[in-house]
Ligand code: HEM
Ligand SMILES: *[C@@H]1O[C@H](CO)[C@@H](O)[C@H](O)[C@H]1NC(C)=O
């Protein structure tokens with residue numbers, strides 16, 4: 103019967119097929135057109151076939167970006183990545199003109215869709231309320247919240263680290279995941295929930311499983327992803343975890359919304375409340391969606407903060423000469439503030455800030471920055487045309503390794519930035535902080551989407567390190583003289599979570 107109906111309507115079908123065919127043809131032509139335009143740019147990469155280039159990129163993207171930076175100097179070039187997609191590598195001199203372009207020309211969330219494999223990981227990437235609340239509510243609240251955050255750090259460190267009366271092996275990465283989950287939880291959901299085991303488990307396991315899933319997808323051949331990625335065990339785990347986390351968070355959000363109806367209700371002073379304060383302005387009403395926003399923020403905060411702090415401790419463990427000067431500075435900063443780490447005390451920890459920043463220069467979370475999807479073709483000031491659909495990025499790691507930006511760039515100088523601040527005026531102060539973003543400082547991104555959480559992250563990391571440096575001596579396991587190497591997969595890199603450090607309580 104259906105067949106009959108179909109054949110009866112065959113002229114409609116023919117038209118439909120013709121239209122579909124025409125559409126496919128047009129898509130194909132526009133694809134070719136896009137490729138032809140990209141093909142005008144000089145090419146660079148690790149092989150003469152797509153497959154070789156993809157593997158070279160997976161294994162040695164860091165070197166490819168450095169070599170490309172040297173070879174093309176101030177010029178735009180293209181390079182095959184591991185996602186079976188060409189990336190347009192843009193030198194930093196174009197950043198000031200690019201930052202002026204609006205979101206409908208250069209899209210941040212559309213680039214994250216690819217880098218985070220959002221089709222399969224389903225993480226929330228394009229809710230502007232999140233970054234607005236972090237910027238407009240969380241960051242200004244830090245002056246008031248820092249003493250509370252500091253107490254939470256002290257508690258969490260006490261709970262997570264073993265006594266360490268003598269040198270003790272500590273798998274610091276997992277410890278930091280728990281500390282950061284508690285401390286950021288304090289600011290995200292308040293004092294009760296941030297110590298709730300189910301809250302911590304949801305956030306931590308979601309974060310770990312999301313990273314696991316993302317990595318597994320990146321290693322899968324891009325052509326297979328549409329068919330097989332959602333069947334990967336890591337992705338299945340993530341689906342289950344996401345469901346559990348939402349089952350936990352949704353009632354939390356709902357309870358807050360119910361409580362708000364009481365006129366005498368005293369609103370909690372945390373990010374979840376700040377979200378709720380602004381949902382009307384953003385046309386958001388769904389409890390499930392607000393829970394998803396919370397989960398997305400937890401991920402953005404836990405993963406990056408933990409890996410940055412681990413990188414700093416892995417570096418410090420092989421540079422013990424930095425411990426004593428930083429310990430002195432931390433003691434002094436705190437002595438003026440009754441042992442509490444206030445915003446003022448944090449400001450004074452310039453050596454610590456510098457060490458954190460120099461570590462990030464050597465061990466960033468990624469080798470590129472300012473990753474954006476081009477939504478409408480753009481022409482740069484030197485006439486270079488970049489067509490719609492392309493991914494652009496800036497080779498931040500290569501920029502960090504350029505002597506013109508950082509004298510003796512290949513030398514690790516933990517106090518490089520505090521020395522510049524000490525000698526200089528207001529400009530040197532502003533340009534040499536951990537949170538600085540500009541054309542040479544790209545670890546937190548650049549322009550209108552630069553990380554809004556970096557002020558909170560900087561404070562939190564400083565407080566955690568201050569506690570650890572005050573109370574413990576830290577070193578590598580006996581016989582290990584090299585810093586624990588970071589893992590590298592394509593443009594992303596991370597400390598090896600499976601490595602131990604040795605901790606010992608400072609003998610008084
Ligand atoms: C050391 C820790 C952190 C690092 C290295 C980091 C790094 C980054 C980077 C590279 C970006 C992209 C910026 C761009 O492309 O221009 C970003 C965006 C973002 N980060 Fe962070 N981040 C950190 C901590 C945090 C924390 C603690 C929060 C939450 C409180 C947070 C929330 C966000 C959000 C919401 C965005 C998206 C901004 C937007 O859509 O405009 N981050 N972060
Ligand atoms: C989270 O993961 C840890 C370690 O894999 C596990 O012990 C714990 O039970 C998990 N939590 C939940 C709620 O599944």
Ligand SMILES: *[C@@H]1O[C@H](CO)[C@@H](O)[C@H](O)[C@H]1NC(C)=O
Nearest residue numbers: 369370371372375376378379
């Ligand atoms: C938003 O949340 C805070 C809690 O920090 C509260 O004190 C404030 O009055 C709220 N603003 C509005 C408009 O409800």
